[in-house]
Amino acid sequence: MSPVLALAAPRRSSARAVPLLRILGSGIDVVSYRTNERAGGPVPDAILATSVIALPVLPPVPVAVWVDTDEEFDTATSAGVAAVLSSRPELVDRGAIHVPRFGIDVSRWPPIAPLVRSRWRARYDLPADLVVGVDVSIDADRPEETLSLAAAAVVVGDATPLALALGTPVVTSEANARRYGLRPDLDVALAAGPHAAQGLAAEIARDDVLAARLSRRGRHAAERRLDLGSPAREIRRRLGLSVAGPASPSDLVAQRLEELAVPDGSPLRRRVAAALSPFPTPVAGAVP
Amino acid sequence: MDVLVCATQVPFMRGGLELMVENLVTAFGDAGHKAEAVLVPAAWDKDRLLDAALAWRMIPLDADLVVPVNFPAYFARHPRKVLWLAHQHRAAYDALGQPWSDFGLDDASLEAHRQLVDWDTRALAEAQTRFTISQVVADRLERYCGLSASALYQPPPLADRLHPRPAGTKGIHVLCATRLEANKRPGLFVDAVASMRTEMPGVLAGRGSLDDDLAASVERLGLGDRLELPGFVPDEDLVELFRSAVAVVYAPYDEDYGFVTLQAFLAGVPVVTTDDSGGVLEWVEHEVTGLVTDGTPAAMGAALDRLVDDPELAARLGEAGRRRVASLGWDHVVSTLLGGAPA
Numbered sequence: 001m002s003p004v005l006a007l008a009a010p011r012r013s014s015a016r017a018v019p020l021l022r023i024l025g026s027g028i029d030v031v032s033y034r035t036n037e038r039a040g041g042p043v044p045d046a047i048l049a050t051s052v053i054a055l056p057v058l059p060p061v062p063v064a065v066w067v068d069t070d071e072e073f074d075t076a077t078s079a080g081v082a083a084v085l086s087s088r089p090e091l092v093d094r095g096a097i098h099v100p101r102f103g104i105d106v107s108r109w110p111p112i113a114p115l116v117r118s119r120w121r122a123r124y125d126l127p128a129d130l131v132v133g134v135d136v137s138i139d140a141d142r143p144e145e146t147l148s149l150a151a152a153a154v155v156v157g158d159a160t161p162l163a164l165a166l167g168t169p170v171v172t173s174e175a176n177a178r179r180y181g182l183r184p185d186l187d188v189a190l191a192a193g194p195h196a197a198q199g200l201a202a203e204i205a206r207d208d209v210l211a212a213r214l215s216r217r218g219r220h221a222a223e224r225r226l227d228l229g230s231p232a233r234e235i236r237r238r239l240g241l242s243v244a245g246p247a248s249p250s251d252l253v254a255q256r257l258e259e260l261a262v263p264d265g266s267p268l269r270r271r272v273a274a275a276l277s278p279f280p281t282p283v284a285g286a287v288p
Numbered sequence: 289m290d291v292l293v294c295a296t297q298v299p300f301m302r303g304g305l306e307l308m309v310e311n312l313v314t315a316f317g318d319a320g321h322k323a324e325a326v327l328v329p330a331a332w333d334k335d336r337l338l339d340a341a342l343a344w345r346m347i348p349l350d351a352d353l354v355v356p357v358n359f360p361a362y363f364a365r366h367p368r369k370v371l372w373l374a375h376q377h378r379a380a381y382d383a384l385g386q387p388w389s390d391f392g393l394d395d396a397s398l399e400a401h402r403q404l405v406d407w408d409t410r411a412l413a414e415a416q417t418r419f420t421i422s423q424v425v426a427d428r429l430e431r432y433c434g435l436s437a438s439a440l441y442q443p444p445p446l447a448d449r450l451h452p453r454p455a456g457t458k459g460i461h462v463l464c465a466t467r468l469e470a471n472k473r474p475g476l477f478v479d480a481v482a483s484m485r486t487e488m489p490g491v492l493a494g495r496g497s498l499d500d501d502l503a504a505s506v507e508r509l510g511l512g513d514r515l516e517l518p519g520f521v522p523d524e525d526l527v528e529l530f531r532s533a534v535a536v537v538y539a540p541y542d543e544d545y546g547f548v549t550l551q552a553f554l555a556g557v558p559v560v561t562t563d564d565s566g567g568v569l570e571w572v573e574h575e576v577t578g579l580v581t582d583g584t585p586a587a588m589g590a591a592l593d594r595l596v597d598d599p600e601l602a603a604r605l606g607e608a609g610r611r612r613v614a615s616l617g618w619d620h621v622v623s624t625l626l627g628g629a630p631a
Contacts, residue, residue, distance in 0.1 A: 026527040212434035
C-alpha cells in the first residue's frame with residue numbers, strides 16, 4: 001500500500017504546491033487534508049502544509065511547511081516540523097530546503113550538448129543551423145522534441161526551465177530571464193524583440209564555442225535554481241516517505257550516477273546493475 | 289607534496305602519452321616532490337566506454353594533488369584536481385566521421401555520445417584549474433564542452449640529447465619518425481618521397497598496424513632502393529636520424545601536440561607538414577620554421593625538394609625552430625601545475 005501524503009492548504013495558497021506535488025506525488029497517494037478529515041479518513045503518513053497558519057491543527061505526523069519570512073521560519077522550527085521549505089535565499093541560508101517557485105524535475109531531462117544535437121540533426125536531415133522559437137503558451141505540442149534538436153532557441157515563458165535542462169542554447173527576453181533568476185550572457189543570451197532574438201539565435205547556432213558555453217551554463221542554472229526533483233527527494237526522505245537501506249558499495253555507485261545525472265533506465269544503469277549484481281546489499285539485521 | 293598523475297593504461301602499447309606520464313612523474317620528483325603514476329585500463333568501444341570512468345569515480349586517491357592527463361582518468365575525484373589534458377576520447381569529438389570512430393547516427397551511438405559529452409563536461413568542470421598540452425586541445429575543450437583551459441607546453445622525449453649537427457655539414461636523408469597508424473598518415477610521406485624530383489634517400493622509422501601496407505606501397509612505387517623502413521629504432525639511433533636529416537615530415541591528422549615536431553626543431557631540422565595537422569601548426573610556421581603544404585604528394589614532394597636544393601633555407605628554418613622550442617622545460621610544467629592548485 002502506498003503511503004498517504006495530505007496537502008494542508010489554507011485558502012488561496014494551494015497553487016504554490018502544485019509543481020512540487022507533480023513530482024512529490026509519484027508512488028504516493030496525495031489527498032486533501034481537509035477533505036480527508038471531513039470524511040473521517042485515516043491519519044495520513046505525512047503532511048505538506050502551504051502555510052504555517054495550518055500548523056496548530058495538524059496531527060503529530062511528519063510535516064513539511066512553506067515559509068516566506070524569518071518569523072514564519074521561527075514558527076515552523078519551534079513547532080518541530082520535519083522540513084521547512086522556501087524559495088527565499090536568506091531562509092535557505094538558515095536551513096530551509098530550497099523549492100523554486102518555477103521549476104521541473106531536471107533529472108528527467110538529460111542534457112544534450114550542441115555537438116550531439118548536431119548529430120541528431122544530421123540523422124534527420126535537418127539544417128545544421130536549425131533555430132526554433134518556443135512559447136508553450138502558444139504551442140504546447142511536445143516542446144521537448146524541438147528543444148532537443150535545435151542548435152539554438154528563442155524561448156519565453158514556461159518552456160524556459162525545460163529548454164535549459166535539455167542544454168539548449170537559449171535566447172530570451174530580459175523580463176523572462178529575471179522571472180527565472182537567470183544571469184544574462186551567462187545562463188542565457190538576451191535580446192530585445194523577436195527580430196533581434198532570432199538574429200542572435202542564428203549567430204549562436206553558427207558559433208560552436210558560444211553554443212557550448214550557453215548549453216553548459218544553462219543546464220547548470222537549471223540544476224542549481226530550477227530543479228524541483230532534488231528538493232522533492234529530500235522532502236520525501238525527511239517525511240519518511242522513502243525507505244533508505246543500509247549504506248553499501250552499490251549505494252555509493254548510485255550516488256555517483258546521481259552526481260552525473262544518469263537517467264533512470266539508461267543502458268549505463270543497466271550495465272552498472274549487472275556489474276554489481278554479484279555483490280548483494282546487506283539486509284539490515286543480517287550482519288551481526 | 290604527494291602527487292598522483294592519473295592516466296589510462298593501454299596494455300601492450302607504449303606511445304607519447306606513456307612517455308609524457310613518465311616524464312611528468314620524474315619532473316615532480318626532480319622538483320622535490322613525491323610522485324607516482326596511477327594507471328587504470330579502459331575500453332574504447334562505445335558500449336563499455338564509461339566503465340572505466342565509473343571505476344575512476346570510486347578509486348580512493350590519497351595524495352595532496354591529483355593530475356589527470358587523459359580520458360577517462362579525469363573522472364578521478366579529488367578536492368585538488370588539476371587537469372593537464374592530452375586528449376579526450378577523440379572518436380567522439382574531433383575524429384567523428386574518421387574510419388576509427390565507432391560513433392554513428394543510430395540510437396545507441398547517439399545516446400552513448402550524449403552521455404559521454406555530459407559526463408566529460410561535468411568531470412572536467414570539477415578541476416580546480418584546467419591546462420591542456422596544446423592550444424588545439426584547449427580549443428576542442430571549449431568548442432565541445434564549453435570549458436576554457438590554458439595550453440601548457442612540455443619538452444619532448446630525448447630533449448636533452450637532441451642537438452643540431454655541426455654547422456656546414458649536410459643532411460643525408462629526409463625523415464619521418466612516427467607510429468605507423470592511420471591517424472599519423474605515414475603514407476603521405478611515402479607518396480611525397482615518390483613524387484620528389486631529387487634523389488634524396490628517405491627513412492620511415494617506427495612500427496604499427498600499417499607496417500605491411502607501407503612496405504607494399506614502397507615496393508609498388510619502386511622506392512625499395514631509396515626509402516628505408518627500419519621499424520623500431522632505439523633512442524640513440526633515433527637521435528642520429530634526426531641530426532642527419534635535411535627535413536622531417538610530420539603530417540598526422542589534427543594532432544594533439546606532436547613530439548616529433550619539437551624533436552626535429554631541437555635537432556635544428558625544419559618540418560614539412562600539412563594544413564590540417566592540428567597542434568603541429570602551433571610550431572610549424574610556413575617559411576619561418578618549416579613548410580606547410582596542402583597535403584598532396586606533389587606539394588609535399590616539392591617542399592622536400594626545395595629544402596634539399598637550398599641547404600641554407602633548411603638551416604635557417606631549422607634554427608628558427610630550435611630557438612622556438614629552446615625554452616621548454618619540465619620545471620616550468622611542474623611549477624605551473626602546482627600553481628593551479630592553491631591550498
